[in-house]
Amino acid sequence: QVQLQESGPGLVKPSETLSLTCTVSGYSISSGFYWGWLRQPPGKGLEWIGTIYHSGSTYYNPSLKSRVTISVDTSKNHFSLRLNSVTAADTAVYYCARVVRSMVYDAFDIWGPGTMVTVSS
Amino acid sequence: DIVMTQSPDSLAVSLGERATINCKSSQSVLYSSNNKNYLAWYQQKPGQPPKLLIYWASIRESGVPDRFSASGSGTDFTLTISSLQAEDVAVYFCQQYYSSPLTFGGGTKVAIE
Numbered sequence: 001q002v003q004l005q006e007s008g009p010g011l012v013k014p015s016e017t018l019s020l021t022c023t024v025s026g027y028s029i030s031s032g033f034y035w036g037w038l039r040q041p042p043g044k045g046l047e048w049i050g051t052i053y054h055s056g057s058t059y060y061n062p063s064l065k066s067r068v069t070i071s072v073d074t075s076k077n078h079f080s081l082r083l084n085s086v087t088a089a090d091t092a093v094y095y096c097a098r099v100v101r102s103m104v105y106d107a108f109d110i111w112g113p114g115t116m117v118t119v120s121s
Numbered sequence: 122d123i124v125m126t127q128s129p130d131s132l133a134v135s136l137g138e139r140a141t142i143n144c145k146s147s148q149s150v151l152y153s154s155n156n157k158n159y160l161a162w163y164q165q166k167p168g169q170p171p172k173l174l175i176y177w178a179s180i181r182e183s184g185v186p187d188r189f190s191a192s193g194s195g196t197d198f199t200l201t202i203s204s205l206q207a208e209d210v211a212v213y214f215c216q217q218y219y220s221s222p223l224t225f226g227g228g229t230k231v232a233i234e
Contacts, residue, residue, distance in 0.1 A: 061222040107218055108171075
């Protein structure tokens with residue numbers, strides 16, 4: 001079955017860049033679907049960061065767009081998130097997820113387990 | 122941005138009783154051309170990612186027990202657990218996918234009374 005797994009540093013210093021990778025198994029990214037990044041600050045709700053298609057087309061939350069880059073590497077079957085100039089407000093559990101249908105804006109049906117990223121010096 | 126407001130923030134229900142969660146959007150998420158409401162519901166248990174329960178406002182995802190049902194249209198939506206089970210203790214979120222940015226409700230925590 002399709003599985004997603006986030007990976008990357010759990011601690012990032014303020015003003016630096018947060019970098020995470022989501023490795024997909026059980027499905028080839030280049031076969032289709034849109035793939036997304038979301039985050040959840042401790043004890044709070046969910047925030048959509050952005051979505052990418054295997055072609056590389058990206059769609060970002062306007063509130064984060066100036067700091068976010070999402071990219072895809074179909075040869076490695078993974079997609080990545082970079083968030084620059086981080087502050088304590090970026091501390092959260094970061095999730096990667098698959099969009100449920102062939103629509104850019106949709107629900108998410110398969111999620112990674114999440115990875116906690118803390119921004120602190 | 123479409124703001125999603127859930128109520129209540131939390132509720133406690135006896136085992137076997139009904140739990141009802143409300144979600145209100147700041148603007149309609151009903152797309153008139155296909156008459157579909159772009160609204161999903163998720164369940165999140167502690168330490169786990171969200172699990173998709175419902176999409177198109179009322180369609181259960183495969184494998185979701187039929188004690189979970191959802192209804193509503195336009196701006197007002199409801200998720201109902203008809204007979205609460207111990208494994209249903211979780212936080213429930215609604216999400217609109219009508220327009221960017223995708224937005225979520227603040228969550229409703231369901232506990233056993």
